[in-house]
Amino acid sequence: MKRQRGDAAYSRISVKCQTVLPKQVREALQIGPGDTLRYRITEHGVVIDKVLRVTNADDPFAMFTEWPAPPTTRPMAISDGFTAYDVVIVPFPYVDRLAERRRPALVISSAALARHGVLWVAMITSAANASWTCDVPIADLERAGLPAPSVVRPAKIACIEPGRVVRRAGSLDARNASLVAGRLAGFLAKKRAPAR
Numbered sequence: 001m002k003r004q005r006g007d008a009a010y011s012r013i014s015v016k017c018q019t020v021l022p023k024q025v026r027e028a029l030q031i032g033p034g035d036t037l038r039y040r041i042t043e044h045g046v047v048i049d050k051v052l053r054v055t056n057a058d059d060p061f062a063m064f065t066e067w068p069a070p071p072t073t074r075p076m077a078i079s080d081g082f083t084a085y086d087v088v089i090v091p092f093p094y095v096d097r098l099a100e101r102r103r104p105a106l107v108i109s110s111a112a113l114a115r116h117g118v119l120w121v122a123m124i125t126s127a128a129n130a131s132w133t134c135d136v137p138i139a140d141l142e143r144a145g146l147p148a149p150s151v152v153r154p155a156k157i158a159c160i161e162p163g164r165v166v167r168r169a170g171s172l173d174a175r176n177a178s179l180v181a182g183r184l185a186g187f188l189a190k191k192r193a194p195a196r
Contacts, residue, residue, distance in 0.1 A: 084110055085177040087124065087144045087169045090160060104145075104169060106152050108184060114162065122180065123156035134187075136179045138172065145170030152176070154183040 009022035021031075029050045031037070036051040082088060086107045105121035113120065127137060127149035135151040138144050146169065172180065 082107055082165065082168050083171075084108060085172045085180070087146065087171060088121065089166045089169050090121065090164050091166060102166060104150070105158075106172065106180065108154075108157065108180065117161060118159050119162055119165070120157055120159055122184075123153040123158075124150050125153055127151050134183050136176060136183060139176055140173050143170050143173055152180050154180055155187065157184075 009025050011019045011022055013019050021029075026032070029037075029048070031050050038049055038051050040047045040049075084107055087104050088107055089102050090105050091102050104124040106124055107119055108122045109118075109120035124138070124146070131151070132153055132155060134155045135153055138146060138150045138152065141147070141149065144150070152172075171177075
């Protein structure tokens with residue numbers, strides 16, 4: 001049985017803790033059978049939204065959205081001193097479940113961008129995954145703070161807030177950093193010639 005009061009919608013919870021979403025909620029979220037809902041607990045209550053479908057649910061870079069959930073540990077401030085080519089650990093939300101997984105990423109932006117309150121990070125993934133031509137194998141895993149053979153994938157970058165960084169794991173050596181910088185430069189658009 002559903003009741004309405006103003007803009008609010010109500011539904012009763014069954015003995016199995018199940019409920020039917022009211023029609024106006026389904027329409028507002030644009031959801032239907034087979035869709036997934038995400039529940040985020042905030043200091044103001046619980047926020048429910050629709051999870052966008054992606055082709056690879058375990059790929060944290062598959063969805064380029066803001067990550068509004070608070071960090072799971074003390075946030076790292078810009079002043080904590082990570083720099084370009086540091087390997088950092090960031091909690092990325094799964095797109096198909098109510099959880100986050102901590103994943104390594106490579107800081108590719110400079111302090112100039114950090115002053116704007118954001119960082120650019122590139123994906124670090126297992127070397128066992130299907131390779132891309134732009135991948136840069138990480139030569140010194142111990143220095144990078146990584147437990148298994150990994151690659152930097154410069155084609156997949158994200159913009160995050162520094163508070164999302166859980167900790168610094170390590171850094172790339174100079175040769176790897178130079179390779180990543182070259183691959184990134186290759187993806188940036190060149191200056192357009194003036195119109196004639």
